[in-house]
Amino acid sequence: MDSDTEESPRKRQRKNPFSGDSFSRKNLMQEEDIRLETTRARFSNVLKRHGELTERLSRDSDKMIFERLQKEFEAACASQTEEISLDGEEWNDGLLATIRERVHMEADRKAMPGDINMVPGPHFQEKITYKVGSKVICCLEGARIGIQYETSFAGETCDLYHCVLESKSFLEKMTVLEHTIPFFLPIREAENDLLSSNAMKFIDYVGELLQAYVDRREQVRLIKELYGNQIRELYHSLPYHMVEFVLDDSDCKVTVSLRYADLVSVLPTRIRVLAWPSKKSGIDAETMNRKENGVLGSHQIPVRLSYAEDAVRTMSLPEAFAEIVLNLPRALQQMSQQTSK
Known part of the structure; x- marks a missing residue:
């Protein structure tokens, strides 16, 4: 009797030799999940504080500079005698040299001694502004050249920026x-x-830089506005050249990671869209692990959504988001059929 009693735990252990390992793996996964959630919470807090700091840095002084320069540009445009629109090759180094010459002539005239009431010649009375695409270039007092950049999105004017x-x-x-x-x-x-x-x-590069920034920013703003109830954990860099978000679907969680080649790009070049199937989706991640590795996996693995990556690579972000959501059920069904074979 005693020997049977002593052997019974051993028999149970032989019947389930991996029970201890499974329990350890489960605990390890739970610990990893806790660490991941802690890191995510800290990262979210850092992003929040970073956003608050950014707002404080650009709140008062930048607004004062903007208002002052905007008034100066408006005054220059109001006093203009002619506005010249330039296309293509008309905007060139020679014209820029002419603008510099006008700036210096005006500065020299004001510095000349003599009767301040003396009427200047017609050449001095000319005040010309130049419009090059979305840029307005004008001569400002004090040997300065002002450039006003107008940005837009979807045909609507967005922000004005100045460079003197x-x-x-x-x-x-x-x-x-x-x-x-x-x-x-x-x-x-x-x-x-x-x-x-x-x-x-x-001058042209700064215009491209600003327009691309506004374009990326407005794309992110629009998906938040249109699909905010489906998006969570959205992160982005200040210039919006790195964007990440999670799409919550009933059958899976989709993570989207975008990187832009440079700050004048409006479409991403490095894209990764992954679907993390849930048990309800019918995609058995353990079966996929077994097929790929020859062993039984204990947790889910993500599935890469190529159709979604192609959409983000060629469409604006709101259009690509709609494409991802529209075709996600079919993509999950196809993956389920493939893994069940």
Whole structure:
């Protein structure tokens, strides 16, 4: 009797030799989940504090600069005698040299001694603004050239930005005196790389930089507005060149990760869309593990959604999101059929 009593636990252990391992794996997975949730909560808190800091940094001083420059640009446009619209090759280095010449002539005229009531010649009375696409270029007082950038999204005007260049003389390179461009866009790097060698290219590049930023930002804003009830855990960098979010579906959880090649891109180049099936989806992750690795897995593995990645690569984010949601049930069904074979 005693021997039977002593052997019974051993027999039970032989019948279920992996019970201890399974229990350990389960505990390990639970610990990993807890650590992951803790990290996610901390990261969310960091992002929240970062957003608050960003708002404080751009709240008062930038608004004051924007209002002052906007009034100055409005005054320059109101006093203009002519507005010239330029297309294609009409916008060139020669024209920019002409604008610099006008700026210096106006500054020299105001610095000349003599009767301040003396009427200047017709050449001095000309005040011309130049419109190049979405940019307005004008001469400002004090040997300055002002560029106003108008951004848009889906045919609607969004934000205005300003950049003021100082031109002390033709012998010295122009410099960025002040601007209202968001601090996280590389305006100073562009100034160092382009302004001294090719001022026209610098002006155009800043316009591309701003328009691409607004385009990416508005795409993210629109999916939050249209599909906010389906999206959770949405993260993005300040220039919106890195975007990640989770789509909650009844059958699975879809994680979307987007990276843009550079800050003038409006479509991502590095894309990963993964579906994490639930038990209700009919996609048996353990079966998939067994098929791929030859062993029985104990937890789910994600499935890559190629159709979704193709949609994000070629469409705007709101259009791609609609495409993902529309075709997700069929994609899950196809994966379920493949894994059951």
